[in-house]
Amino acid sequence: MLIDFISMIAIGFAIGGSLLLVNHMTGRRVPKWTMPAAVGVAMLGFTIWNEYSWANRYAALYPxxxxxxxxxxxxxxxxxxxxxxxxxxxxxxxxxxxxxxxxxxxxxxxxxxxxxxxxxxxxxxxxxxxxxxxxxxxxxxxxxxxxxxxxxxxxxxxxxxxxxxxxxxxxxxxxx
Structure with missing residues (x-):
């Protein structure tokens, strides 16, 4: 469970960092609400994907x-x-x-x-x-x-x- 939490936080940082880079490259034209919204959606999306895919990922580890x-x-x-x-x-x-x-x-x-x-x-x-x-x-x-x-x-x-x-x-x- 700890690894799932760390992975979710890492996804949030990756999306946040990407948006910071995009904002810098566009001359700060990205609206301020975009970063927290994108980070939240990415973290929630990762959590949902992780919950639904764990069984298939575990099954794939077996012969x-x-x-x-x-x-x-x-x-x-x-x-x-x-x-x-x-x-x-x-x-x-x-x-x-x-x-x-x-x-x-x-x-x-x-x-x-x-x-x-x-x-x-x-x-x-x-x-x-x-x-x-x-x-x-x-x-x-x-x-x-x-x-x-x-x-x-x-x-x-x-x-x-x-x-x-x-x-x-x-x-x-x-x-x-």
Whole structure:
């Protein structure tokens, strides 16, 4: 959050400095109200752009094998523009690629995946999840190195077969 604040201030100084240069080059013909108005619009514009683009910028840092499976969008009173277009506040990404450094799948009907939970201005978390593609269920962390026999007593959660994470892990998922 501090870096966002510093960036916003830097944008304000850059626009203010540019307008000072333009004013000097035009023989001081730029109206006095132009500088604070331009600086304010630039700072507000940067803040809005930063809020709306963070999720896509974070997703771009992950390998191409990572799939966005969930986005939570919110509208907030202190950001009135979010009532027109809600801003993404958190998201989940599923990765089954080689960069996820997953052990071998425990059986033919099971798929291991690394799920990354990302939230604005909070630390990200990653956990390993096993999906039972045949049974339509999943079990959370603590399954690394497990065999199919070890998973019979796991704490399974029933999930919808149309769930984006289930589809991405078991096939048929799309990046959303």
């Amino acid at each position: 191409e094998t990572a799939v966005v499976t969930f986005r939570n969008s919110q509208s907030q009173v202190w950001r009135p523009w979010t009532y027109l277009a809600p801003v993404t506040t958190r998201m989940a990404m599923l990765d089954r690629g080689p960069e996820a450094e997953l052990p071998a799948d425990p059986g033919p009907d099971y798929r291991l995946a690394r799920i990354h939970l990302l939230e604005r201005w909070k630390p990200s978390y990653a956990l390993t999840v096993v999906f039972d593609c045949a049974g339509g269920r999943r079990a959370d962390a603590g399954v690394e190195g497990a065999t199919a026999e070890d998973l019979t007593g796991a704490n399974w959660l029933e999930i919808d077969r149309n769930d984006a994470a289930f589809m991405a892990a078991c096939g048929g998922g799309v990046n959303g």
